[in-house]
Amino acid sequence: MSSKRKITVAYGDGIGPEIMKATLNILEAAGAQIETEVIEIGEEVYLKGISSGMEPSAFESLRETKVFLKSPITTPQGGGFKSLNVTTRTSFGLFANVRPCKAFSPYIKTNYPKTDLVIIRENEEDLYAGIEHRQTQEVVQSLKLISRPGSEKIIRYAFEYAKKYGRKKVTCMTKDNIMKLADGLFHKTFKEIAKEYPQIETDHKIIDIGTALIAERPDTFDVIVTLNLYGDIISDVAAQVTGSVGLGGSANVGEEVAMFEAIHGSAPDIAGKDMANPSGLINGAIMMLVHIGQPDVAEKIGNAWMRTLEDGIHTGDIYQEGLSSKKVGTQEFAQAVIERL
Numbered sequence: 001m002s003s004k005r006k007i008t009v010a011y012g013d014g015i016g017p018e019i020m021k022a023t024l025n026i027l028e029a030a031g032a033q034i035e036t037e038v039i040e041i042g043e044e045v046y047l048k049g050i051s052s053g054m055e056p057s058a059f060e061s062l063r064e065t066k067v068f069l070k071s072p073i074t075t076p077q078g079g080g081f082k083s084l085n086v087t088t089r090t091s092f093g094l095f096a097n098v099r100p101c102k103a104f105s106p107y108i109k110t111n112y113p114k115t116d117l118v119i120i121r122e123n124e125e126d127l128y129a130g131i132e133h134r135q136t137q138e139v140v141q142s143l144k145l146i147s148r149p150g151s152e153k154i155i156r157y158a159f160e161y162a163k164k165y166g167r168k169k170v171t172c173m174t175k176d177n178i179m180k181l182a183d184g185l186f187h188k189t190f191k192e193i194a195k196e197y198p199q200i201e202t203d204h205k206i207i208d209i210g211t212a213l214i215a216e217r218p219d220t221f222d223v224i225v226t227l228n229l230y231g232d233i234i235s236d237v238a239a240q241v242t243g244s245v246g247l248g249g250s251a252n253v254g255e256e257v258a259m260f261e262a263i264h265g266s267a268p269d270i271a272g273k274d275m276a277n278p279s280g281l282i283n284g285a286i287m288m289l290v291h292i293g294q295p296d297v298a299e300k301i302g303n304a305w306m307r308t309l310e311d312g313i314h315t316g317d318i319y320q321e322g323l324s325s326k327k328v329g330t331q332e333f334a335q336a337v338i339e340r341l
């Protein structure tokens with residue numbers, strides 16, 4: 001029997017196939033012990049009339065491998081199409097969204113070069129639970145669902161993450177000065193679980209001032225744990241101010257299944273031109289390797305990737321006159337990483 005870990009891979013739409021090819025070449029050259037099963041998702045599947053963007057065989061593959069490395073997809077315009085990410089999250093109970101926001105200065109300009117924070121967002125409850133109804137023609141209601149088990153699960157995940165990665169502080173963000181029951185339950189659960197981790201410093205911020213502080217001083221945060229809607233918003237704020245939108249990866253993690261991807265979308269404007277930066281997906285794949293118990297390969301790739309940036313070998317999106325030494329395409333960038341493994 002092969003000792004390789006089987007993973008499900010989707011090449012996605014737009015620049016997806018190019019960045020996936022580059023990423024898988026790097027994984028192979030680095031000696032990642034993986035075997036890939038390729039599924040089709042995204043635009044073509046949507047246009048066949050499958051509203052989830054995923055065929056039944058894709059669900060079966062995920063149920064079997066439990067690990068999904070996914071390229072970005074294009075969601076067709078117009079009604080009737082469900083978000084593939086939401087479908088995957090709800091079908092497989094991916095309760096935690098993990099988004100590291102790290103400054104990649106000086107390659108990406110940021111005023112906060114020391115920033116290295118991780119947002120851990122609850123992924124199933126809150127206003128995203130989909131409990132909406134029309135009361136009258138003129139009034140609609142959308143309900144916020146917060147449960148103690150759901151809160152415990154994500155908060156414990158955040159503390160365990162901090163412990164595993166040697167992080168020092170976990171900040172909880174809520175609006176419990178107004179939503180005393182719902183956000184109050186989350187904050188109360190945070191205080192209780194924090195007692196189990198006396199070695200980790202804790203803090204709480206009301207979400208509005210918390211967001212302002214992320215925008216003003218992202219480098220003062222370490223791990224942040226928060227509710228679904230707030231997490232959705234602050235992870236974009238944090239990625240934007242640290243400059244990690246172009247290079248960052250993210251993970252959606254459940255008890256059994258986990259999905260890893262780049263933060264950015266399918267970039268149809270540059271698709272098929274070998275111009276895309278594969279770094280976001282490479283960073284997603286690095287998170288995946290840690291998840292499947294191959295942290296040495298993850299570290300090797302992370303170091304080689306960093307050395308490639310340091311040597312000034314840059315794709316067009318981050319190329320800067322004076323700082324960069326060579327402008328390269330997607331596959332040449334991957335080759336440069338491979339040469340530095």
Ligand code: NAD
Pocket residue numbers: 015071072073074075076085246261262263264265266267268269270275276277278279280317
């Ligand atoms: P986008 O992230 O695809 O592109 C925004 C800009 O960034 C574009 O100018 C693009 O060329 C550039 N860019 C993005 N990734 C790049 C890379 N790796 N290298 C170089 N440049 C890059 O965002 P958008 O244009 O708003 O969305 C395009 C499509 O992607 C939409 O259909 C959207 O629904 C989808 N999308 C998918 C995901 C996902 O699958 N996880 C996430 C976000 C958006």
